[in-house]
Amino acid sequence: MANKKVLFSGLAMVLTAGVLLAAYQRLVQPKYMSDVVEGNLIADYYNSGKDHDVLFIGDCECYENFSPVKLWEQYGISSYIRGSAQQLIWQSYYLLEDTLRYEKPKVVVFNVLSMKYGEPQNEAYNRMSIEGMKWSGAKINNIKASMTEEESALSYVFPVLRYHSRWSELTADDFRYYFGAEPNFFSGYYLRADAKAAENVPNPTPLTDYAFSDTCWDYLGKMMQLCAENHIQLVLVKAPSLYPFWYDEWDQQITDYASKYHLPYLNFLNEDKLEATGIDFETDTYDGGLHLNVYGAEKLADWFGGYLTEKFDLQDRSHEPQLQAEWNDICARYHAEVDRQLQNLEQYGNVKGEA
C-alpha cells in the first residue's frame, strides 16, 4: 500500500514536471514569425498536401530563386521547395529521405552550392534546418551529421535545454504563436517583392584549394542512389546568385561529375542561361544580386518549368480537384502577399511595413 502510494507520488511528480516543462518549452522555442522567418521553412512542409511532382532541396538559393506558384500557374506542375538557410548537403540528403516517407516526386532539384561546406558550420542554422523535422531515422542521422562541437544531441530531443534561458528574451510573438506558426511561405518559397540592383559585385578571391570534401561527394552519391532506387530524376542546378562566388573550378568538377553519371546540370549563372531566362540583375534581385525577388523567381520558374516539362514529360495537373483546391489557396495568398509588400514599399519604403 505504502509502495503504491510512493510509486504514484513519484509518477505524479515526474508527469507534472514533464507537462510543465513541455509547456515552457513551447513558450521559449523561437517562433520565427518576425525576424528570422526562415526558421519555419522545414516544419511548413508537413502542412502541405504532399503531392508534388518536383521537389527542390537546398539552401536559400533554392527557396528564394524559384517560384512554385509560377510553375503551377504556367505548367500545372505541383512543386515544393524543401529548403532552409545554409542547408548543408547531408541535411539536404536527410530531408530528401524524410520527404520520401510521405511522397515520391518525379524530379528532385538540388542546388549544388552546399558542396562547398564539408563540415558542420553553425549551430543556429542547424537548428533551423533540423528542428522542424518530424522525428524519424532521417532526423536522428541528420542531427548526428550536423552537430558542431558545442552541441549536444540531447538538446535536440529536449529543445528546452537549448532555449531555456529565453525567458528573458520573450516577445509578443512567443505568446501570439504559442500554439503554432502562421503560414509564411508558398510551397516553401520565400517571397520578396522589392528590388535592389546588383552593383559593385566584388572580384572573387581565389582559393588555395578548390577540391570539394569527400563528405560532400559521398552525400551527393547517396542522393543520386536514393533517387535512382526510387525512380526519381535528380537534376543538379546552380541558382543565379552572384554571391557567394561560384568558382569555375567548382563548376568544372560538378560538370564532370554530372557528365560521368548522366545527370543534368544547369548553371544558371552562365551567359546562355541568363539570356534564356531573361534575368536582369537590375530589377530581378532584392539584395544586390544574392537572391532573386519574385519577378526574377518567376522568370526562372517560367524557363525551368518548360525545361522540366519537356525533358521529363511532366503532366499538367492543374485540373485535378484536390491539387486545385490546395494550389488555389497558395496562389491566392501568394498574390495577396505580393500586393501587401508592394503597398508597404510604397507606404513605408520596406516590405515588412515597419515605420
Added chain:
Amino acid sequence: MLFTDSLFIFGLILLFLLYFLIPQKYRWMLLLAASIAFYAYSGWTNLLYIAATAVSTFFITRKIEKMAGAAKDEVSAHKSEWSRDEKKAFKERAKKKRRRWLTLLLIFNFGMLAVIKYGAFTMQNVNSIIGWFGEHGTLPVPNFLLPMGISFYLFQTMGYAIDVYREKYPCEKNFGRLALFVSFFPQLIQGPISRYDDLAKGLYAGNGFDAERVQLGVQRILWGYFKKVALADRILPAVTLLISDPEQYQGMYALLGMLYYTLQLYADFTGGIDITIGIGQVLGIPIAENFQRPFFSKNITEYWRRWHITLGTWFKDYLFYPISVAQPMLKLSKWSREKLGKNIGKYLPVYVSTIVVWFVTGLWHGAAWNFIVWGLMNAVIILISERCTPLYSRFHKKFAWSNTHAYDGFQAIRTTLMMGCLRMFDCYRDVPLTFKMFGTMFYKWNVHVFWDGSLMQLKLTAADYGVLLAGTVILFIASLLGRKGSVRKRIWDRSRVLSCCMTVTLLLIVLIFGAYGIGYDSSQFIYNQF
C-alpha cells in the same frame, strides 16, 4: 566527469534505480563498480594511482593491526613475568615498529602526491635558486596530470590509516569495501573528507528505499544544482573577465571581482557538496556536512569552523595535535618558557603549530606561492585574533550595543569581506599582483562604475543580475531558516504534497534558470583541481 555532465546525471538516475532493485548485500558492490567506472572515465591510467593508495593502505593497516594484536598477546603472555616498566618498554618498542609501517605508508602516498602535485612547483623554485648563482636553472620541471580528487581521497584514506594505528577502530578486512571507502564517487570531485567510522555506518549497509529519505536527498541534490548551475555558472564569465585583465579592472572592479568570486566560490563549492550529500542521503549513506552557514561567522576562527569543515578537522586531528604533542614541540615549549618568558613561552608551540598547519593548508589548495601566502595570512589573522581575545571580551562587556543582533550582523559582514579579501590571492594567482589589486580598491576611486552602466559590460545582462540577486536572497533566507534545522524536513513533516511540489519546483528552477548549454561555458567545480 563533472556533476553537470548529462552522462553523470543519467548514470546517477540509473544507479539509484539499480541500487534499490538489487538485493541488499550487493548494493555496496554496485557502488564500488560505479565509483570505478566514474573514476575510469577520467582516464584508465589515473586508476593506477588510486589503486596504489587503496592497495598499500589495505595491506599496511592490516599489518599494523596484526602487529598490535600480537603485541597485546605478548604482553598478556608475560603478564606475571614482566615488570611494569618492562611491559611499558615493550609496548613502546612495538608501537615504534607499527609507527614505522605507518610512516612508510604515509611517505609512499604523500610522496606520490608531493611528486605529482608539487613536483613542478618545487623544481621551478629550485631552478630559481640556481638562477641566483648565475647559472641557468635548467633542471627538468615535471609536468604531471593531476589524478582527479587525489587531494581528497588521499587525505581521507591516510586519516583512516592513522585512526587504525591509533586503534580507534578495527581495520577493514575486505579489500573491496576499503576500495569503496577510498573511491566513493560522490566525494571524488571535491570531498568532503570523511572519517571511516562515520561513513562506514551507511556505506556498506545497503539501506533500502525510504520515501522521506529519498525525497529529501533528491531535494538536496536539486538545491546543489541550483546553486551550481543557476548561480555559480552564471556569474563565472564576469569573474573570469574581471580577473583576466588586472590592468583594466582595478579599484571598484577589483572589489566587484572579489564579491562576485565570493558568491561564485560559495555557490559552486557548497552546491557541489549539496549534490554529494544529497546522493548519500538518497542511498542512505550519511555524509559529513562541510559548511555551516559560513557567512554568518562573526570572526575568522568561527569562519574556519563553518567553511570546509572536514578539511579543518582533518588538519586539526592529524596535523595540529600530533605536532603540538610531538617531542620536538614539547622541547621547544620548554625552551621557550625558559628563554622567552612564561607569557610567550606558553603560546609559542601553539603558534608554531598553527603556522605549520596553515602553511600546509595553503599548500593543499595549490602548488603556488599565492596559496601559501594565503594560508599564512589566515594564520596571522587567527593568531592576532587569539591574542586580542581578552581585549574583545572587555569591549563586549563595556559596550552593550556590541551584543546586539545588529552588531552580530556587522561582524558577519566584516568577516565575509575580510575572507573575501584574503581570497583575492586565489583570484590573481600572483602575490605582488594581489597586494597591488587590493591596494587599488583604496586609491583608485572609480565608484562611478556602479551607476554608469559599466556593470552591464561585464558579460552579465540585467536578467542575469536579476537571477543572481534573487538567488542570493533565496540563499540567505534558506540559511536563516536553516538555523532551526532542516528546511526540507520541516516541509515534509508539514505536508507531503508540499514537499513533492517543492521537488518539482526545484527541478524546474534548475532547468529554466540554469546557466548551461550553448552560450554558457560549463565550468568544472573550482575544487576539481584537487
Added chain:
Amino acid sequence: MNKKLLAAAVCSAALLTMLCGCGADNNSSTAPASSESSAAESSAAEESAAESSEEASSEAESSEESAAEQTAETAQITFDYVLNGTTIVVGEEAAPVLEALGEAESVFEAPSCAFTGVSYYYTYGGVQVVTYPDEHDQSLNRLYEVDLVDDTAATNEGIKVGDTYDDLLAKYGTPDQETPAYAMYQTEGKAVRFFLEGENIKQIVYTIVM
C-alpha cells in the same frame, strides 16, 4: 640523530624555497574558476612536450637550421597591409580602420543566409577590403581580407599584380606553402597569398588563417 638531521634538512630546504619563491611570477593568469584547466593545461603541456621532444630527436640538424633561417626570413615579411597610411590587421575590429580609410569608392553588402550578420566588400582603387561579422556578436564587424586586384597597389615589400614569381622570391624568399597556382607566406593567424597565372601574379590576398 638521523631523524633530526633529516628534519633539519627538510626545514632548511623549505626555508630556502620560500625565500626564493616569494614574488615569483606564477605562469597562470587565468581565473580561478578556469583553474580546472590546470588539469587540462598540464595534460596539454605534457602532450606538446612529448611531441616536441620526439620531433627534436628525429629531425636532422640541417633542417633545423633551415627552419631557423626560414623563421628569420618570414619574421621580416609584413602581414599587415598598409593602405594610404592605415595599417590593416586582419582579425581586428573593422570600424576604426574603415573610418581612417574614409569613404570607399564602392561597397558591396553580402548578408549571410537568413541575415544573421553581413559581410562587406569595400573597394579603394585596386584594393578590396573585406569584413565579416564576429562569431559571438553579429553586429561587430572584423577585418577578414585585403585583396590587391590590379597593379595600382603594391605590397609593403614592393610586389604587385603583374610581377613575376622570381620577383616574389627575391623580395619574400621561399614560401611556406606553394603550388603552381599560388605561393603563401604564413605567420600566427595570418597569411599573405600570391595567386599565379603562369609565371605572373594575378592577385594578392592578405587573409586570416584559422
